[in-house]
Amino acid sequence: MLWFGFEADDLFAGGVCHFSVIKGILKANVGRFGKMVEIPLDFVDLNKCVEEKPCAFSIKLYESGAVWYVDDMPVAFAVFTDEVDIISSSKPYAIAYSPQPSINLPVLLDIDGGNVDKEWIWDGVHPWGLRVESGSKNGVIDINLSYTWDEKSSSMEVHPIPVPKKTYLLIEPEEDATLELYYLTKDRSSLIDEVKLRGNKLNVVPISVKGTIIRLIIRDCKDVNIAKAKISF
Template identity: 30%
Template sequence: MVIRYSRILEKGLEDVFYCWARIKSDQSDIQERFINCRPSDFWRISGDETRYTEFISYYIKPSGFITVSLRSKDVFRNGLFELRTVLPRWERGPMIWFGFENEDLFGGGCIHFMWDSANSLLRAFAGGFISRAEMDLTKFISEKVSQEYHFYKIFFTEDFAIWYINDRLRAFAIFADGDNRDSKILYDDHPYVVSLVRDRPSAKLGVLLDIDAGDISKTYIWDKIHPWSLRVSETYEKPMIYIDLYQSNSDLKIVGQEIMKRIYSAPFPGVFDYIKISFKTSGEGVLTVEEYDDEWSEYDKIKIRSNVKNNIYIDKKRSLLYRVLYEPYNTGVIKEAHVIMK
């Protein structure tokens, strides 16, 4: 199963998506009505380009419509969603939802982005009807988000999801079941947000492209979205995740820094079967690995010798989050600081 432009070019939008709209009812005893529509009535695409790969296209929510929603006919296990677009800003404008969701209002689970066009807010959602995490990603976007193309990417497996903006990982969601705790944000700063989701999404999810709410007396046109820039497929069940360690609450990588005082890394998820932390510095000190399950505690501690690579494996048990604390004896440059997870 795959969504890509060649399929739409050959067979049309109707082969890939179904479409429904929500409108006000003209009957006194009925407030609103869902109606079945053709995707091509609202998403107008062409092969014309203003420049290479920047196609002329329009996704329209006409006046009088509360919602226009495109939903894929295919559903995806271990899904990978990629969209290159410009997110519009509109006064009193609607919300734009894009990513994975089976049905309206998070039914069957959701893992997607939401752009609030009126307030210039970008969020990531994960969960379902009962409980979900809502992660604010606005701090990671530039002022040019509505003037220039950016890449938005989501990757999910049965245990976690990852959101990217351009080439940067900006959000993790850890999936769990049970009723001993609610969905919540575990870490909300730079370089990414980490959340716990109690209402695990469905194993297979469809794709949505949805324009919702706003001033329904106005027509809204999302004019920088084209099927050439949309790719969705199934991907690896147990991918290898490689991330650099960042200084906590910053976008600054630890590697390459000259360290003279204690430094914490940003936390990273602990839901993987295999976790290896690699650390090397020109100085000497103590490296402590800490784990989080409602509070931080020490997991392991090792002495660091100059220019010796250290690999620490997390294999005794699993906690929600881990982080490292490095306390130098003397000044040194960090030569290696990353985590491999699988």
Template identity: 30%
Template structure:
């Protein structure tokens, strides 16, 4: 839903209030130029894209109360109170176009909307962002701990690739329904050697925290493969 120049995502089922969260990255010229808006539905995950960039994700779960984990860049994150069906028919409720001008629209034109009923599991290849930032971890030179933006893990296989030019410690953390982040595992990061790590626990969200042993340290690879 577009309201006051903000784009909102909704997800949920009959019961408690559905999840509602604003999506970052709405183009300033959304009403003047062509842009694409895509929703991809999977068994445990809904994804929102603007111009092919991930801008929002919702874990489709029964939590009893919807939760917004984060709103804003690089992408918003939430949990639904009731899990919606993954195979519903699609209804686009279109409102906002002048009825007297067929090819003109005041806001987002419906021809730019796409809703995809995806496979049960998504196929995502992502470069990790800094927590709540548009910046990527890759290329960052740091003298302190760096934390990544969370990624989805519920019912998914998540494989992490990480490499830095200085040794250090990598903490794997999970989100809890209490709103806290707790450590699941920790890894020793060797100097200038790529490591691959697959999340072995079925948890809602994960993030990584890198603490270099020697500073400054430069991160050259920080990517995840989610399927």
């Protein structure tokens, strides 16, 4: 097993926010003692990082959430609440609710779980491969919304997005449409707002329901010219 990222010295009691590789599967781990989330990232092909070119793995830890990157592309988001809930673990990124770990965590690189009688060699894995940059408790991230078209309901369903703090949607539909916003947990989906969108015009839609994960449905529209989110952490 390979672990790398941030972890408290006292066996997770102060919290954890790192990547792990267990039996060839990449995961994002976050939370604190007794309340941790292990988010599978099966859609990330680790073989490419070995066979084609080395991948850069990075984590940004904020006061309201965390983001995991592979080659500067976000592959996982966590929104910090008291809940422990994985909402999605599929492309383009996984997303979950998690308790907040400490934002003052030491850096971790740990290899364990192997046969102690055998010499293990991990090519390219060593402490000199870790980089720690000056951080900030707040940040803003722009993402392109990923969506699928449902012909039966004539609607576009957007992959869940994190709303740790106030978030803005930038959507330009090809025609007038209706945007539905749903609060998501693992077991339920609740409509929280409905917004009319003007066609061929950039609509800026604020979302003020903080500490949530949101599902979006755009009805009566087959495509959009622009679909982005500006997310504050």
